[in-house]
């Protein structure tokens with residue numbers, strides 16, 4: 543089942559068209575990377591999923607229920623982490639999380655247990671300082687704990703790693719990976735290496751529509767590269783290959799890349815065998831998410 547389903551979503555701000563018939567299917571228990579350049583419309587889409595912004599046209603379904611603008615009933619399924627989460631700076635993480643639990647009407651013992659578990663999950667179990675001294679990464683982690691408080695079926699994170707250093711990013715990504723069994727995660731980003739690291743599914747948002755979406759592994763197979771990389775054991779062998787096959791390009795020490803359109807693998811292998819060239823590696827180049835994204839954006 544799709545935890546989130548969006549069909550033909552349109553949105554414009556005065557004369558600026560932002561969403562132009564967006565379709566999105568987020569499968570249950572996926573970690574879904576919603577990828578788009580700055581200003582592509584990711585936050586706009588998320589605000590509409592939360593019922594905070596009115597769509598011009600289209601339908602949004604969360605856990606089988608239609609989202610209605612201005613109503614918050616479907617938000618009982620959703621936990622939301624905004625790009626810059628705000629807290630009461632004079633509280634500790636535990637005080638803040640307990641306070642949120644109280645507001646949502648959680649019973650005292652349940653609240654205490656839940657807060658303890660969540661603070662441990664996000665690595666703030668022993669943190670006693672006030673939030674005002676927290677780093678950005680700590681605030682994001684507390685934000686995730688807050689968003690998970692009511693055991694949402696869908697966790698939406700708006701660019702959760704954008705402002706973080708590599709250590710902070712890894713901590714957030716590890717948490718998102720760890721909660722996959724409990725919830726479905728939709729996160730927007732333009733950091734493609736983060737997506738490669740943890741996402742099961744992706745969608746590329748461009749010009750107001752989703753250009754490509756699906757399982758990351760399927761997409762990589764579908765857009766399989768026609769390039770091969772090879773590595774020789776020494777400089778001389780590399781030069782022989784380069785002179786014989788001038789369209790081969792050097793990409794590193796003794797490393798060459800060639801396109802199937804220029805030479806067949808069979809021809810290359812036959813030549814290598816005939817000349818007794820020391821071959822250390824020959825493999826089809828994996829398409830990177832970046833090259834796929836550029837292909838979608840440039841279409």
Ligand SMILES: Nc1ncnc2c1ncn2[C@@H]1O[C@H](COP(=O)(O)OP(=O)(O)OP(=O)(O)O)[C@@H](O)[C@H]1O
Nearest residue numbers: 555558560578579580581582583584585586587732
């Ligand atoms: N309330 C608004 N009024 C007018 N224009 C808006 C409004 N909200 C968003 N926009 C415009 O809509 C476009 C999409 O914005 P949005 O914040 O959804 O993009 P985004 O993909 O989340 O980008 P970023 O990665 O920079 O956060 C931008 O050009 C933005 O300026």
